[in-house]
Amino acid sequence: MKVEDIMSKDPLFVKDHEYVTHARQIMRDYFLRGLPVVDDSNRVMGIITDQDILNIRTNKSNVTVGGYVRETPTITPDMDLLKAAELLIESKENRAPVVKSTTDYTLTGVISDVDILQNIPESRIPSVDVSSIMTTRVATVHPDETVAKIWSNMIDWDYTGVPVVNDKEEIMGIVTRRDIIKSGHARIGASDIDGKGAKNSPRVEKIMSTPLYTIPPDAKIEEAIGKLSRYNIGRICVSNGKKLVGIVDRHDLLKACLNR
The missing domain is CATH 3.10.580.10 (CBS-domain)
Known part of the structure; x- marks a missing residue:
């Protein structure tokens, strides 16, 4: 199974120059744990997560997303599902943007550990406590x-x-x-x-x-x-x-x- 088979298409995202308060509101309204961050050309810069939101200890309302972007693994639609799972675990992230290719970072979707667990082959699930x-x-x-x-x-x-x-x-x-x-x-x-x-x-x-x-x-x-x-x-x-x-x-x- 490939990433494109289960990824969420047309995901919500924020731009790097938008305010963190806007990102926080989207996460709150849609119960999201992270949002892809893109530039004005829709190229992925990384992700901002609920952990990043919690790390912001200032009361200023004009703090922009760009200062809190974290890198994410490069995951493409044609990547094998289990390989994407490995990359998520290595990055210690719960979700990651899916980019068009390894040379074109246009945002095409989002994949999460939830998506992968819901589609993991039964043969991969060990019968242990x-x-x-x-x-x-x-x-x-x-x-x-x-x-x-x-x-x-x-x-x-x-x-x-x-x-x-x-x-x-x-x-x-x-x-x-x-x-x-x-x-x-x-x-x-x-x-x-x-x-x-x-x-x-x-x-x-x-x-x-x-x-x-x-x-x-x-x-x-x-x-x-x-x-x-x-x-x-x-x-x-x-x-x-x-x-x-x-x-x-x-x-x-x-x-x-x-x-x-």
């Missing part, structure tokens, strides 16, 4: 912590989502980059980041996603892929009853399929 690939040392937050604090931590850790647990370490929900951007608190201000203005920041419980989708440690990788695709989520918590024992994300699943 998620416990064999899950991350067991999972950072968590409590519902009464401030968005400012978790925002800062997610930037420092480069995490896309963090489970929310109560005092008994029982899972309550999850807070993601998308939750923060959607809530309108993606730009809280430097005073909140260093704690001086944290009292003005909302609590995590106000914006976290619920219900929380979970799977048991003995669930098969195929089941995890199915749930991530069905609910359009980037990661799924692995739980033993109400207790969090691990977490699995899309890249973990893709790696497992590629390493088969």
Whole structure:
């Protein structure tokens, strides 16, 4: 299967001279994790992601996209699907623009890890438990912590989502980059980041996603892929009853399929 068979055509994009506030609004309105960035000739310059949006700690409204463009792998329509998956994993990106050719960087589409997981050949999916690939040392937050604090931590850790647990370490929900951007608190201000203005920041419980989708440690990788695709989520918590024992994300699943 080729990239052109599953890529999203006519994708939304922003130009390098447009304001970051515009990019953030598009991501919020269309529930996107990243946008291709092009020049005035529609040539791909890179991508701006929700992580880049969270990294902008200024309250100025005239900041342009160009200063936050990150490079992306060169993916073309005729590329094999599994090769595109390898490039996404290597770049640690969830999505990437698809350009016309290796010499013509005209934007022709977008491909994501979601697209690939939904179309991965069944023969590539190993019949093993998620416990064999899950991350067991999972950072968590409590519902009464401030968005400012978790925002800062997610930037420092480069995490896309963090489970929310109560005092008994029982899972309550999850807070993601998308939750923060959607809530309108993606730009809280430097005073909140260093704690001086944290009292003005909302609590995590106000914006976290619920219900929380979970799977048991003995669930098969195929089941995890199915749930991530069905609910359009980037990661799924692995739980033993109400207790969090691990977490699995899309890249973990893709790696497992590629390493088969």
